[in-house]
Amino acid sequence: MNIGVLGIGITKFGERWDQGLRELLLDAQMKALKDAKISVEQIDALYTGNMGAGQLSGQLHIGAMATENLNIDKPSIRVEGACASGSLALRQGIQAIESGEAEIVLVSGVEKMTDVSTEQVTTMLMGAGDEELEGFNGLTFPGLYALLAKAYMTKYPKLTRDLLAEVSVKNHFHGARNEYCQFRKEINIDTVKKSTMVADPLTLFDCSPITDGAASIILASEKKAKELGAKVAIIGSGLATDTLSLARRSTLTAIPAGKKAAEAAYKQAGITAKDVDFAEVHDCFTIAEIMAVEALGFAKEGEGYKLYENKDTYFMGRIPINTSGGLKACGHPVGATGIKQAIEATMQLRGEAEGRQVKNAKIGVTHNVGGSGGTACVHVFKKVK
Amino acid sequence: MFRDSPIIRWRNYKDRYMLIGFECTACGKKYFEAKGLCPCGGTEFNEIEFSGKGKIVSFTQIHSGPEAFTHQGNYCVAIIDLVEGARITGQVVDCKYEDLKIGLEVEAVFRKFYKSGEKGVIHYGTKFVPKF
Numbered sequence: 300m301n302i303g304v305l306g307i308g309i310t311k312f313g314e315r316w317d318q319g320l321r322e323l324l325l326d327a328q329m330k331a332l333k334d335a336k337i338s339v340e341q342i343d344a345l346y347t348g349n350m351g352a353g354q355l356s357g358q359l360h361i362g363a364m365a366t367e368n369l370n371i372d373k374p375s376i377r378v379e380g381a382c383a384s385g386s387l388a389l390r391q392g393i394q395a396i397e398s399g400e401a402e403i404v405l406v407s408g409v410e411k412m413t414d415v416s417t418e419q420v421t422t423m424l425m426g427a428g429d430e431e432l433e434g435f436n437g438l439t440f441p442g443l444y445a446l447l448a449k450a451y452m453t454k455y456p457k458l459t460r461d462l463l464a465e466v467s468v469k470n471h472f473h474g475a476r477n478e479y480c481q482f483r484k485e486i487n488i489d490t491v492k493k494s495t496m497v498a499d500p501l502t503l504f505d506c507s508p509i510t511d512g513a514a515s516i517i518l519a520s521e522k523k524a525k526e527l528g529a530k531v532a533i534i535g536s537g538l539a540t541d542t543l544s545l546a547r548r549s550t551l552t553a554i555p556a557g558k559k560a561a562e563a564a565y566k567q568a569g570i571t572a573k574d575v576d577f578a579e580v581h582d583c584f585t586i587a588e589i590m591a592v593e594a595l596g597f598a599k600e601g602e603g604y605k606l607y608e609n610k611d612t613y614f615m616g617r618i619p620i621n622t623s624g625g626l627k628a629c630g631h632p633v634g635a636t637g638i639k640q641a642i643e644a645t646m647q648l649r650g651e652a653e654g655r656q657v658k659n660a661k662i663g664v665t666h667n668v669g670g671s672g673g674t675a676c677v678h679v680f681k682k683v684k
Numbered sequence: 685m686f687r688d689s690p691i692i693r694w695r696n697y698k699d700r701y702m703l704i705g706f707e708c709t710a711c712g713k714k715y716f717e718a719k720g721l722c723p724c725g726g727t728e729f730n731e732i733e734f735s736g737k738g739k740i741v742s743f744t745q746i747h748s749g750p751e752a753f754t755h756q757g758n759y760c761v762a763i764i765d766l767v768e769g770a771r772i773t774g775q776v777v778d779c780k781y782e783d784l785k786i787g788l789e790v791e792a793v794f795r796k797f798y799k800s801g802e803k804g805v806i807h808y809g810t811k812f813v814p815k816f
Contacts, residue, residue: 422750431696432717433773435797435809437746437753438761445744446763453742453786499745499781546763546771547717551742 300567302393303524304531304680305403306335306517307642312630313481315511320356320411323513325368327407327635331515332369337527342517343401345375346391348384348408349634354423355415365407381427382583383669384408385514385637386676390536392518402520408639409513410632420509424633427670429544441506441584443545443671445498448586450551452500455601458589460500464491465607466585467504467627473614474624476654481510481630491585505585510630514638516645524683531648533641535568535679537561543673552601554587554672557594561666561677565596568662568679572596576660577619577647579640581668581675582626591666592620595677614655622647622655637676640665644680688801700809703734703792705770714770736792736810738766745781752798764790764812775811789815 308330310323318326324347332339347365352358361377378388385408392406412420424440425433433443452458468488474480491504519529539559542548549555565571578595582588589603597618598606606612612620623629623643626636644663646652663680698704705716710726719729743762746753753759760776762784776790790812797807 416751417748418751418754421748422752425750434750435700435807436761436773436775437749437756437759437797438773439746439748439750441748442744442746442761445746446742446761449744449786450742496745496747498747544717544773546773551763 300397300534300536301521302396302533303519303521303529304516304533304645305337305519305524305527305529306331307515307645308332308334309479309514309639309642310512311479312510312512312632314413316413318511320352320358320409321364321368323411323511324365324407324409327409327513327515328365328368328405331405331517335517337403337517339369339371341403342371342373342405343403344373344392344395345405345407346378346388347375348378348388348637349410350379350381350384351410351412351423351633355419356411361409380674381669382581382631382633383637383667383674383676384634385639386665386667386678387538387637387674389516389637389641389678390538390676393533393536396518396520402523404518405515406518406638407513407515408635408637410634411511412509412632413511417509427673432544432546439498441498441501444584444586445501446545447551447590447671448500448584451586451589454552458604460492461488462604462607463505463585463589464488466582466588467491469612470582470621470625470627473622473655474628477624477629480624480628481508482624482628501584501586507583507626507631510632512630512632512635514635514642516638516641530683531645532681532683533678534681535564535570537563537567537677539563540674541672543670545671548672554590554594554668554675556672556675557591557666557668560675561595564677564679570662570679574662575618575664576662577622577657578664578666579623579643580620580625580666582621583631583668587668588620588625595664595666614657619657622652622657637665637667640667641678641680648680648682688803688805690803690805693805693807701794703736703810704731705734706730707732714768716770716772734766734768734770738764738790740776740784740786740788740790741765741771742786743776743784752800755798760784762812776814777811778813783814783816791815
């Protein structure tokens with residue numbers, strides 16, 4: 300597989316009270332079009348990832364909104380897979396090109412979350428779990444990952460509280476160096492440990508924030524990409540699913556769908572974990588990043604903590620993780636996150652990640668998870684010679 | 685909001701009030717939730733009533749709950765392995781959070797959950813209490 304990345308566009312992430320769902324999406328779309336240097340008529344299809352607009356804005360039918368924004372009438376579909384919605388939209392875009400029906404596709408992700416109360420957002424996000432079996436019992440999204448953290452840290456006590464906090468410290472270090480990031484501020488381990496408890500053992504600084512934002516990426520077939528001079532290609536895409544609820548999962552100390560999606564994407568790309576120069580992973584909570592680096596094969600299960608002992612995951616380290624700031628510092632506008640990851644990978648491979656640039660980056664991976672692991676989607680990005 | 689629907693509550697009387705689940709007639713594996721296919725290949729299931737006794741597999745204390753649960757303040761939710769073999773999720777109540785641990789034995793109790801919406805539909809269900 301070889302799909303070109305023609306252009307990228309992203310809004311500033313954060314509390315964007317100045318813009319609504321439509322305006323955020325439009326801003327990202329226009330920036331991507333400008334970056335790709337193509338005209339709107341060249342777009343053959345659109346896919347837009349979004350999770351919560353139906354509940355938080357009373358707005359569904361995002362597919363038509365995406366084309367209305369650009370005054371076009373091409374096929375356009377909204378894609379939902381909880382927090383993995385963005386990557387699923389990306390995968391649909393890739394498949395539209397692979398099928399031969401489209402040559403150029405505009406893929407976006409958008410989420411407008413700060414218009415409503417935290418309790419309403421908490422309720423919406425819990426739709427990613429099992430409403431009957433988990434939501435009814437008062438379980439929250441941080442609660443699901445707290446259950447995973449408690450089980451993991453009991454089985455693997457070498458992941459200490461301090462090393463878990465280091466995930467957040469490192470992501471804020473990167474975020475401070477990224478201009479579209481929500482929280483551009485460095486923190487220390489005490490900031491994490493002393494912050495308000497959200498769901499034991501996870502505190503506020505273990506959790507990704509509530510964020511508004513949108514991101515767009517323009518994909519092209521191999522032929523078009525060559526013609527238009529794309530500098531980055533997507534060479535692998537893997538998707539796997541698992542149970543909605545944690546209670547039905549085969550394990551509470553790993554996210555098996557992440558591993559399966561990574562294996563599928565690596566196989567398609569013809570690479571192994573050793574070939575990866577950097578990764579953008581789904582750190583909705585600190586424990587999720589530990590499970591992600593294990594799923595991607597950078598460490599064995601139970602040994603992810605080792606990468607956080609010596610700054611290995613910093614942008615200048617051995618295997619940089621979340622140079623964008625991750626979900627934690629960059630923000631997590633749910634449907635946009637998967638596309639933001641793809642944009643960060645593209646910026647790194649183009650050499651445009653000023654202040655956090657990974658040296659000699661040739662292959663990057665994105666890892667996006669929906670729910671507590673019910674969906675996982677992995678993509679492999681490569682620098683075009 | 686969907687949670688205000690009395691029909692949903694009525695439909696869930698059996699599992700929420702009486703912990704009724706399903707047993708595969710081929711291999712005997714037990715499920716709390718409806719199944720059509722068992723990994724063993726079985727497609728027939730009998731209804732069974734769980735004893736409500738089990739052990740904590742993992743647990744947490746929620747400090748920031750969803751809309752319907754803000755009245756509870758901080759509360760504990762656990763994943764529990766029932767003695768019959770099924771794994772379910774439920775709140776653990778009538779105890780200090782500090783006293784909970786993985787492996788602790790618990791048993792089911794029938795409790796009010798919350799009242800919702802303008803219709804004031806009262807939601808009941810199963811919670812768990814520790815057997816110290």
